Amino acid sequence: MPRFVIFDLFHTLVHGADDERDRVVAEMAAIVGVEPAALVRAYHATWRQRLVGWDAEQTVRILAERLGSSPSRARLARAAALRVDLARRLLSSAPPATLDLLDSLRAAGYRLGLVSNATAESAQAWADCPLATRFDAAVFSCELGVAKPDPRIYLAAVEALGAGPGDCVYVGDGADGELTAAAALGMTVFRTTEHNDTDPSWPGAVVATLADLPRLLPTRQCGW
Template identity: 65%
Template sequence: MPRPVIFDLFHTLVPGGDPERDRVVGEMALMVGVEPAALVEAYHATWRDRMTRWDAAETVRVLARRLGGAPTEEQVARAAAHRRALARRLLARVPPSTVAVLDALRADGHPIGLVSNATAETAEAWPSTEVARRFDVAVFSCDVCLAKPDPAIYRLAAERLGVEPADCVFVGDGADGELAGAAAVGMTVVRTTEHNDSDPAWAGRALTALGELPDLLREPARGR
């Protein structure tokens, strides 16, 4: 049986949009009356809370108050909507080459999963994307209150696919220590640098383009 393949999302299947994310957070800051650079810094510092505990509105509410703001609920809702619109834009930018890879893997019989450290607005936008239907399982940190590299989130994805972690191939750019996390539960790890080289110290197999993956998995030693 072709091996299940579990992907990371941002910087792996789709560009991460980091500069645009920071710009949007700065615009949100003006909507709720706090200093833009301070809110951007607070967003980066609280990534785990945002990806496992808070939705878009709660994030705005908590961080604005920490920075001395006193936003109204109308202002919070407006800023949160701005953030949700960003998530929809980013997920609409899946390259055609990524779609082709997913289709090739499905044609070869590989079950396909997703494990993403993602905020609630990303999980909310996911079902309407072009690629969502190509996945058998999608596990978002915000839905399960777990984040990579916690071994439990990888095990959960494998369980939902009906396989053992050691049966799976994990493909990611390496952010948040995700490659080591996948290896720790026995997954075969493939690093991709197409959109971002997030873990240059990783010594394992690396692809410069995701399009190389189907042929790699067809190799007998890889695609058992």
């Protein structure tokens, strides 16, 4: 009987580090010659474009130009490198208990997928992070060109796992309406509050820590 669990990434497997992201963007502003708060606002205002298109260097170029600066390519590269470094740090910050959970699920026969609304630097950092080898499939919005809650991003992971949506459990903090969309596809959904209480209105099951997940997963006896 196939058993599949699909996870969100930020605020689910690793902390989303929203404050740290803003701090890094402010540091980048100094490199490309724009006002830090204005660049932070510009990053926030363009999150959808960054999730499905622009890469790290393209983003800082476009936004710096919109704010009236024309930084050199060398400065753009230096600024973008800070975002890439941040992505590497974040993706390497999964708690040991989370890595143990993933290992125990795989040992129990589950196949694991990742569906992440992520910018290009996160997808780039994925291959070298400790999470990557624990997953059978990983789908990033920046690579697919669509983001959650669009059903196509879930179905890309489902297909890569060789599953059907109804065979899958989905676990996420609830950003971007991801839980409702996963449930609409027929997945069994758990909201996690381990890193952030993102979607308190979610009426379904909640886990305070991912370590609680195994005892809540459907068993073969109840229909898997």
